Structures are given as structure tokens and as C-alpha cells.
Amino acid sequence: MSTEQPGEIKSGGNVLAKSMGFSLGLALLFTLVANLLPQMEGEAPVEQEVDLGALTVESFAALGESIFSGNGTCALCHNDLGRAPDILALNMVETAIAHLKDERYKGNATDAVSYLHESMVDPGIYVVKGFGKKGSNDTISPMPSIDKPPIQLSEIEINAVIAYLQAKDGHDVTVSLPTEVPAVETAPEKSAGPASTAEEVLSRYGCQACHKVLGSGGDLGPDLEQVGKRLSPEKIRQSIIDPDVDITEGFSPGVMPQNFSEQMMVKELEMLVTFLADTKVASGEKPVELSMANNAEDKKTAGSEAGGVKEVVTRFGCQACHVILGRGGALGPSLENVGNRMNADQIRQSIVEPDAMITEGFPSGVMPSNFSEQISDTELDALVIFLLEQRDG
């Protein structure tokens, strides 16, 4: 037993263990915060190989769209946050023509295409009012030349972005396709302009990924087979362009993409509204047709006849939620390099049983779980092999 000397005090137990425990606990708390936040990886841009021989105007514009939000990093500033003009909200062809007429314009462009090209490679020639570098009185642009590092787009990629900017608002794509492509192949089978039928609209915008219509589709959104009975054309139009205003009972707001009004051309929108409104008229005839189409075996046969993985991707509306073949939504993970992170079994499972394994950062319960009933075995195999081949390096 020790005797305490005058001026001596008792220290508070094992100081080393306590201080270490406290320090470690605090460090772990910070780690916990880091692990609770959304987990996303920032992948280095992958140089896309463009099959020039198979290029159409539509695929060229689609390539431009993927560059706009991907390698080109345009969407980083050109969005609705006020950092730069909101290109997705503006009609860029009309905007370009207006800028050419502005007395502040000192460049050499003569039309919308040459203006858009110039604005990308030499953005300082014309600075949109309010978006110049601070203190420069809108004489210096903060935008980098996109043909130089760090963005460094090629001439083909720049033209693809121009094609996208033209096509997104329904203008004809007048930018020239890559010269290496034989002239005969540049004549597109499908135009990047408006879809020609309502069925094409449904397919292009992947409506069937979430809604049942024309005999197939998911159940994430309300059944549209007889939507004309429930909703007026005005209500249908509103539900497409501003989906959260009036939610059908039993369904959640915020799920349907809000940007169809930006993507869909007016002609397409009206065609779709008319088609859906007419479903009440056709309802007397359709059940027979639909009951046949709903037969899984029949559908599987039809599917195999359709042939081509790209058609499978289009028919099942994969691009409504996933980026694949250079375009698509962001509701689900990008499938562009899926082959790098998944093997064949995992890809197959993700299609037929999507909630069994969820990619980090994406919610479960969003992807329809009934693809296994709709897709034939042959189609599924082809799709799995196709996705497995989507890899970089």
C-alpha cells in the first residue's frame, strides 16, 4: 500500500487505454459517417470505339447524348443549377441563330452547326451574358476548349454532340457524319427526328419498362391498357410531362422520370396522348388480342422471331433506366461496362431476379421482377452474352 506524498494526486486509472479508446472511437465514428453516405465510384472516361460502318443519324445523336453526360462532362455545368446555360432546357438551334444575330458576336460561324462547333472549340468568342468569368464583364468564358485536355473530344465526338443538340428538339440533323463512312450508309433507315408511330414512341422512351401497354410491360407504374377510360387526353398529357402532379392511387411519386418534356418531341407527345386516349375505344377489341399476347409461350416465340440483342434491349425498355449502347437513363446502374464487374451468372440473376443483388448506390424494388416471364430463354442467353461483352480495356 503506497502512501500519498504531499502534493501528490491520483491519476485517473489507465490513461493510455482510455485515451486510445476515445481516439479510436472517434476515428471510427468518422469512418461510419463516410460509409453511410452514397457510395459511388468515379470511373475514368472510356474511349468508345465507334463502328463507323454501322453509324446512323440516330445512333450518332445517341452517341452525342452519351458524350454530353459522360466523357464530354458537359452536364457538369450545363444543367439547371445556373453554372452555365441550361442546354437541356434551351432549344440550342434557335439559341445559336439568336446568338449569331447578336452584335456582341465576333466569330466566323454562319449557321447553327458552325456556331455550335465554334462555341465548343473556342468558347471565348461569344460569352452568354451573365456566364462570363467573374470580373471579365462577360468577355472571358470559364468553359475549357473541349477539343483540348482535359476533355479532349475528337472531331467526330464534337459533331456527335452537335447532332444530339439538333435532334433533341426535333430539328433535322445537318451536321456531317464522319467522312470515313460510305455515303450510302449515312442515309439513315431511321431518322433521329420524331418517331413515326405511337408504338415507336413507347419503345423509344421505354414506357413498357414500368407500364403495361400493348400487351406487355412492368408493374412499377399504372397499367395503361385502358388508361383512356380513366383519364382525359389533357390529364394523360400532364401525367407524361409532369408525372408527380396527379399520382394514381397505390403508386409513388418521384419514380417516373421528370424529363420527358425535355426529351420527347411535341409530335411524339401528341401521338402518344392520342394513342393512349384511344385505348378506351379499342378496349372492346383488344382483350382478345391481349389475352393472346399475354400468353407467355406465344410471347417467347414472338421474342425469338424478333431476333437481335439490340431489339431485345429496345423491346424491354432497358434504356429507360440503364445506359447501354451509348444512351439511357440513370435510374439503374450503367451497363456500359457491366462485363467488368459481373460474371454471366450474376448478370442473368440481375435480370430475372433483380433484387437478389443490388448495385451499391441504387435502391431495390425499382426494376421490374417479371422479366423472366416475358423473355425467352434464347433472348435471355443472347442478352447475357451481349452484356458480358460490355467491358473496357
Added chain:
Amino acid sequence: MKASRYSLRWVWMTLLIIAALSFFWSGAMTTSSGGWFSEAIAANNTSIGEVTTENDELKLRPAPKPTRADYPDIGVSSRSIVWVVAQMHLFFGALVLAVPLFVLVIELLGVYTGDSRYDDMAHEFMKISITAYSITALFGGTLALALFLLYPDLMAYMMRVFGAQMMVYGILFFLESMILYIYYYGWDALRYGNAKWVHLSLGLLLNGVGATLMVTANSWATFMMAPSGVNEVGAVVGNIWEIMKGPLWNPINLHRFIANIAFGGAVVGAYAAYKCLAARTTEARAHYDWMGYTSNFIAILAFLPLPFAGYWLMAEIYAYSQQMGITAMGGILAWLFIIQAVLIGTILLAGNYYLWSGMSRTEGSKRYQGFVKYIAVVLVICFLIWVTPHTLILTSGEIAALGGSHHHLLGPLGIMPAKNIAVNLMLVFTFMSFQIYRRSDKVATVSWAKAGNALMIAIYAVAIINIIFAGVYYGYFTNTVYKVGSSVMQVMSTLTVIICGVVLDAFLYRGAKTLPSHWGQVSNRAQYALFALPIAFTWLMALMGYVRSSVRTHWHVYTVMKDTSPDNFIPTIGYAGNMMTIVTVLFVLFVLFIFWIANLSGTKQVPAYAVNKEPTAERVGSVT
């Protein structure tokens, strides 16, 4: 008379040292003066059009474009290895550069006040720094080895760009080592009279060389972020000075300089806290309580202007490349600033808590204790606003429950104007804690004391109203351009409070009556606040270093040399967070080793015969 003679010597010494350093750099940096390294440096100075030698042709070669196969694969992530080693080198580098800085100030304070406690404390701080210096060098060597081994093409290019400047760095390192050892081991030999001024001059020289070392190494990092002196393809077209003075060099220099002081203060504060908790005598507890208080004072004082240096750095990043700025603040790295808010919030809350607890040392503090709860409420509210995220990734069910992707009340709190209000108010109220702590053992005796207090209250009121008004009006009711501009008004308000508070108190408490203070009379919990500070600082340094490095995305040298290694992606926040905890824990373990060594050097074994005479065995091996 005596003091003025000393001051004159001090001025002469200072001028001599500045002249020596200037001469050194003029010789090293310029070609026209024909300095010591002019021949070697000349290789860096060739411009296109001059007659080129073989060496010049090498300089004019573009940056290498390695393929993935050019990176050695050793079976472990190269980036992770370099990440850990570089971060450890930076932690210890920051510590050994910062400690001599405030040691010099404390030593000088000891000379002017004649209080030997300052001198003893400064010496004890240096004891910690001297061991840390060796560890810094070890990690520096390991880092160089790892970089040359794992990133050979990058390092070959960096050597080609910086050339002989790296030799200058090596020489400075030797110089720093020599001065450091003389400064530390000559402490007692040069303690009094004129010798003390020689010692102080050595301290100044040590800091001069240390700062030069830091800015030299900073130029490598800032070159990789914003290369200058090279053309579009990375060929060297400028001289070494043009290569070094890129747009981010000075902002980084200032930011690191201030941050190092805050970090160094926090680490030695933890040392003092540990010793205070483990003290066996009231004298030792009082000494280490005082040491802890001084360290906390240094850490928080350096920390207060740090956000403004950060503003400048980020503004320069935006000016250099808006894309780089948005990648950091609005892109994939933006979520890291939520963790930054948690860390800075922890630092401010811990710093404030320590000050409030410390008020128990003096009876005069009762006058101010009523303010504490209000300050605490403001700090907590501001902290919560700061950590409120704007954009959430939600499931459809959560979106339905929330009524949209942004909460109608909390959503507006997630954007920068709200956060700017919160952070500025946190700084203002932290300064208020500091001010009432400083005032608690004094009673002003000047005739205008009441008017002075009223003026101080008015300055606080105007500043707080201005910070809130500028944030709300310009942040929510005008367009984006003004949003950014409003932060300048807020920062100016905060700085005005700090500067006016310091100046006003200096005059207000001149000749003030001093109330008794009892060092050591503080709760043990307060000491744990001093552990929280270095942990949060270390984690914060790791975090912000990671952000600074990651804004280059997939480039080794931004726009000039691409990173094509297998690790050229930005990892998830969770992965990065785990790495930060690993380096923090490693740092803590090494710091413990340093503390143990510092104690060991003062421990003397008692001879066996003396033990037999001593009635208690506790004194064996006790710290003398």
C-alpha cells in the same frame, strides 16, 4: 537600454538570415545571376527557338503516355501503398514544420517576459518534434522509393520537369537537419545573455529553411494539379521558376502553412493532455494543464483563419478550371464536404468545450458562464445545418414519404448559402468563447470600459445580422452570381469581429486587475477534448488531401499526363474513409511512440541500492 541592444541584434540576425536565404534562392532559381546551380538549372530554362542540346531535346519531349502494362503490378494496389506512405509523410512533415514555428514564438515570449516556464515548455515541445523529424525522413524516403518503383513513368517525367530543383530540396533537407539538431541540443548551452539571441536566430533560420522546404515540395503537388511552364503536351518550355509558380502554388502554401500550425498545436495539446491526466503531482498537473491550454490556444487561433485560406484556394481552383472546381464542390467529391462539416464541427465543439471547462480555473469566470449555454445552442444548430445534405439518393418509398427528392423545410438548408451562414456563425461564436475565456480572470480598469464593452457587443450584433442577411438575401432571393459574392461579405464580417475583438481587448485590459487562476483545476473530461482535436485534425487533413489529389480525376498531371493505371478511378467515399481511418490510427500509434521516446529521454533508472532505501517502489523509473 539593454533590451534595445538585444532588439538591434535580433534585427541584424533576421536580416542576415533573410539575405542568406534570398541569396541561396537567387542562385538556385535564376539563370542570369549564374548562381550555384545555374548550370544544372539551365536545362530547365530553354525556350523553343534556342539552340538545343541533347539535354534540351529531352526537355522538349512531350509527357509520357504510359499504358496499363507500363505500371508494375506487385499484387497490391499501388495507389493504396502510396496513399498511406504519402499521408504519413505529410502528417509528420506538418508536425515538424509547425512545432518549431510556435516554439520560436514561445521562446521569444520567455525572453521578453523573463518567465522561464515558457522556455521550458518550448524545449519540451521541441523534444516531441525532434523524434518526429526522424520519422518524417523515414516516411519521405519510403515514399520516394514507392513512387519510383510503382509509378516510374510519372517520376521520370517529374524529374525531367523539376530537374536540379530536387537537388536543392535534398540540400535544404540536410541544412534543416543540421540546424534542427544544433537548435535542440544547444538549447541549454545557448540559454542566457547574447547566446540566447544566437539560439533564437538559429530558430528563425530553422523555420526559414523549413518553410522553403515546404513550398518546394508544394510546387510538385501544385504542378500536378495545374501545370505551368510546360506546353499542351507536357514539354518543358519555361524555366524552373515558371514551373513552380503555378496558379495554385501560393494558395496551397498559405493553406498548408496555417493548417500545419493548427495541426501541430493540436498534436502537442494531446501530449499535454495525456501528461496532465497521468500526472502524479499537483505541480505536474498544473504545468501540463497550462501546456494543454497554450497548445489549444495555438491550434484554435490558427484554425480560425483556415477556412478563409480554403476559400482562396478553392476560388483559385475555380479560376484555373471551373470543371476542376465543380468536380470538387458539385461533382462526385461533393459528398466529402459533408464529412468535412462533421470534422470541423467536431473541432469547433471540442475547442469550445475545452474553453468552457477551462473557465473553472478562475473565480472571475462566473460573470460569463451564463453565456455558455446560448453559445452551445448556436453552435449545435449551425453544426446541424452544416451537415444537412442537399441531394439525397432515396428509394421510391422514401421519396413518397418525403414528398419529393428534397425535403420542403430541410432542403433549403442543404445549399451553400445556409452552410456559409452556419460556418461563419460558428467561427464568430467560437471567438466569443475564446474572448470570454480570456476575459474571465481580468477586470478592466480603464475609464471607458463600459463604452468599450458596448462597442464590442455592437460589433458582434452588426456582424451576426450581416452574416445572416447576406446569406439569406443573396443566397435565396438573387441569382447564382451574387450567391458566391455574398460569402465575401460574410467572411469580412467574421474577420472584423476577430480583429476588432483582439485589438479592443488589448486596450481594454491594459493595466487590468488580475483575478486568481488555478492551473490544474480543470475536469478530466476537458483533457479528452484535447484528444478529439488532433484526431479530427488528422482525419481532416487526410480527407482534404484526398480531395485535393482527386480533383485531378484520371490525370497524373492534369491535362498533360493521363493516369492509365488500374487505380485511375475515384474510389467510393466508404473506401476512402476506411483509408483515412487507417492512416489516422497509424499516425496515432507513431505519435504514441514519439511521446514514449520523449518520456524515456527524461527517465533515469534508480540504482538498486537507492531502491532498497526507498520505502515505496512507485518511484522506480518515475519521470524526473
